[in-house]
Amino acid sequence: MDTDKFLNTLIKMAESMQNCGSEVYRTEDTLRRIGRAYRSEEIDVFVIISNIILTLKMRGEEAKTRSRRLDGSSGNDFAKLERLNALSRSVCAHPIDPEEFDKAIEEINNTPKSDAVFIAGSMLASGSFAVFYGGSVIDGIISALIGILIYNMQKHLSPVCLNKFAFQLCASLIAGFCAFIAIKLIPGTHIDKIMIGDIMLLVPGVMFTNAVRDMLLGDTLSGILRLIEALLLAAMMTMGFLVSLLLAGHV
Amino acid sequence: MYKKESVMDWVNELPRLILGAFGSVGFGIIYNINKKYLPAIWLGGFIAWLAYVVSLRVMTSMFMQALVSGFIVAIYAEIMARSYKAPSTIFFVASAIPLVPGKPLYECMNAIAEKNMSFALSKGIETVLFAIGIAGGMGIAWCICDSIRKIKRAGREKN
Numbered sequence: 001m002d003t004d005k006f007l008n009t010l011i012k013m014a015e016s017m018q019n020c021g022s023e024v025y026r027t028e029d030t031l032r033r034i035g036r037a038y039r040s041e042e043i044d045v046f047v048i049i050s051n052i053i054l055t056l057k058m059r060g061e062e063a064k065t066r067s068r069r070l071d072g073s074s075g076n077d078f079a080k081l082e083r084l085n086a087l088s089r090s091v092c093a094h095p096i097d098p099e100e101f102d103k104a105i106e107e108i109n110n111t112p113k114s115d116a117v118f119i120a121g122s123m124l125a126s127g128s129f130a131v132f133y134g135g136s137v138i139d140g141i142i143s144a145l146i147g148i149l150i151y152n153m154q155k156h157l158s159p160v161c162l163n164k165f166a167f168q169l170c171a172s173l174i175a176g177f178c179a180f181i182a183i184k185l186i187p188g189t190h191i192d193k194i195m196i197g198d199i200m201l202l203v204p205g206v207m208f209t210n211a212v213r214d215m216l217l218g219d220t221l222s223g224i225l226r227l228i229e230a231l232l233l234a235a236m237m238t239m240g241f242l243v244s245l246l247l248a249g250h251v
Numbered sequence: 252m253y254k255k256e257s258v259m260d261w262v263n264e265l266p267r268l269i270l271g272a273f274g275s276v277g278f279g280i281i282y283n284i285n286k287k288y289l290p291a292i293w294l295g296g297f298i299a300w301l302a303y304v305v306s307l308r309v310m311t312s313m314f315m316q317a318l319v320s321g322f323i324v325a326i327y328a329e330i331m332a333r334s335y336k337a338p339s340t341i342f343f344v345a346s347a348i349p350l351v352p353g354k355p356l357y358e359c360m361n362a363i364a365e366k367n368m369s370f371a372l373s374k375g376i377e378t379v380l381f382a383i384g385i386a387g388g389m390g391i392a393w394c395i396c397d398s399i400r401k402i403k404r405a406g407r408e409k410n
Contacts, residue, residue: 021282023340076282078341085338113283121280125348128274132267133354196357200274205351205382206282206344212386213340216393238360245364 001038001098003058007066009102010034014045014052015068016109017084021076023210024048025217030088037092048222049229076206083108115155122147126197135193142182142189143197146175150201164229165236172202172240180244191248195241202237204230264304271349272296279345288341291331295346299324303350313377317384318391320350325392343389352381 010031017027028045035043035056042057050070057063087104096104126147131140153171161167179194207230215223275296279289302323306316324347332339355378362371 021340021344022338026338076344078338078344079283079285082285082337082341118281118283121277123277125274125277125281128270128277129349129353132270132274132349192357192361196353199353199357200348200351201281203351203353203356205348208382209344209347209386209389210340212390213393216390234356238356241357242360242364245361249364 001058003056003061003064005102006038006098007054007056007064009098009105010056011052011054011066011068012102012105013084013088014047014054015070016105017081018047018049018052018070019075019077020080020084021078021206021210022081022084023217024214024219024222026085027052028219030085033092034088037095038098048219049225077113080108080111119148119151122151122201126150126201128197129200130193130197133193133196135190135197136188138186139189139193140197142179142186143194146178146182146194146198147201149178150175150198165232168202168233168236169240172237173243175202176241176244177247180248183248191245195245199237199241204233204237207233268297268300268304271300275299275345275348278348282341282345284341284345285337288331288335288337291335291342292345295324295327295331295342296349298327299346300349314380314384317350317381318388321347321385321388322392323388324350325389326396329392329396347385347389350381350385352378355381 013034014027014031017030018024024047027047031045031054032043035045039059040056041059042055042063044053044055046053051067052070053065053067055063055065084105087101087108091101123144127140127144130143131137135143150171153167153174157170158164158167161170175198176195179191179198182194183189183191207226211223211226211230213223214220214226272293273296276289276293279292284292299320302320303316306319310316310319325343328339328343328346331337331342335342355374359371359374359378362368362374
């Protein structure tokens, strides 16, 4: 077995898991299990949210280390996580050829996602929370429409933004501004209810829970990094929405 | 007399419970959760808000309300994860969405916009405390579940 190729495969596995919202503990544990299943003498994995370091020592060989810088590790794709989990389980039970393993990971990574489903999800989430917090049906519909906009921004605007904080600021600015225009054009709508629905879409709640989870599972460093990221994202979002609230107060 | 009122309260709360649960499903779709889990997610969102509404009537401390709600959702997620044999994060993350303190955060922002700083501060603290409360509640639940798992495994190894 080619250790170099196997290392690449393992790194790819870790990267894929981190990119679809896995906890650090799960990623490290998965890699250790796979390493053991392939009869490595030693396997050392260290993952923080921005980096993976992997050292592998196969029998009768020198230890080899590979590292990878991670970016954009804040997405959540649980269907992918589940498939990767299932793949690692089957591989641990019956180790397959590393090349086949590599292909299986590629296949999971390249599964296309349909836009329509995600737009429906965004609409459902933002619309129902607007009504949930006491808005009327019209508030819910406006909030859902802004939800579509937020989804499209996440898809098209975030690649051109400097980083995710800049994107968060832009997205909440635009979403807040749309809510502001909507209440000016349509009488009887409530800016607070519309905004709350869209705040729920942008608020880094999952990141916050993942941060706490990482810390509880012993990955204090990753937890702190994620926590600070979540707080910064929340602060950016607050600033963005605040602008349109100030506008609404003055105009 | 009191009982009748509280029954009416519950009836009034029902549409919100159902809606909040649909919000959870919406997030479940955004996070690309397997479709067969969506009913469980709906129920999770329902339970999350129900736990909060019940704790609102039983407890006065907002922190404790958050703690208990977070705890109950986390336990629900662990049970679902066991029965579906899937990672518990999937169930937890989407089910807990109605508990995310979006409303106090908004009120904090609004108070800043209205230059009412003392109200902004109290709402800001409320937001943070609520988030910490949920995190604490789920942390306690995970610790308990993890210990149970380890005790069971130790018992199995002995036999």
